Amino acid sequence: ATIREKLDTVFEPLGYLLLRVISGSYLIAHGWPKWQAGVEVFAANGLARRGIEPALPLAWMVVSLETIGGLLIAIGLLTRPMALLAAGHLAFITFFVLWPAGFAWNRGGWDFASIWAVVMLFIAIRGGGPYSLDRVVFRR
Numbered sequence: 001a002t003i004r005e006k007l008d009t010v011f012e013p014l015g016y017l018l019l020r021v022i023s024g025s026y027l028i029a030h031g032w033p034k035w036q037a038g039v040e041v042f043a044a045n046g047l048a049r050r051g052i053e054p055a056l057p058l059a060w061m062v063v064s065l066e067t068i069g070g071l072l073i074a075i076g077l078l079t080r081p082m083a084l085l086a087a088g089h090l091a092f093i094t095f096f097v098l099w100p101a102g103f104a105w106n107r108g109g110w111d112f113a114s115i116w117a118v119v120m121l122f123i124a125i126r127g128g129g130p131y132s133l134d135r136v137v138f139r140r
Contacts (some may be wrong), residue, residue, distance in 0.1 A: 017076075017131045023119055024074025027086060032065025039063050050097060065089055073123065076132025083124035090117035 001009075034042040043059035052058060066089075069082040078097035090113050105112040128134030 003126075007078045013130045016126065016129045019119070020076060020079070020123055020129060020132070022072045023083075023116070024072070026116065027070025027073065031063050031070060032087060034059075034063045035067055052097075062089065072122075076128035076134050077137065079128035079132060079134050080124050083120045087117050087120035087124055090120060093117075096107045096133070 034046070039059045040056065042063065043055040045062065047053070047059055047062075048055035065082075065085055069086055072078050072082045073086065094110045094114045094117055098113055101108035101110070103109045103111050
């Protein structure tokens, strides 16, 4: 094996670990403030005012996915299902919440949410990777 192949063997799994941890942490960073403010407040101000109903049960799903799901993605436990749910969540935000504002994130647009949806889809396809609790718990 070449030096490059040896380096790839070492650094590629570390790079993926970094992507997975940052991506899960990103979800937590969006869910935690909703949790702290109160799920009912998020339901009323974030969902119901946009016509997304039933707001309260959906708010609980969103806050749980972003906080608990984000943590699970970051540590690599149940990575595929959590990342797939997160990808769907972000795709919904992209197409049903942000799309009318256009592309630009600084105008309330969908570009930021859409790239994170793709990242989460990639993680769902790839799984936890070699440095994950999925590997330890499920021997994957």
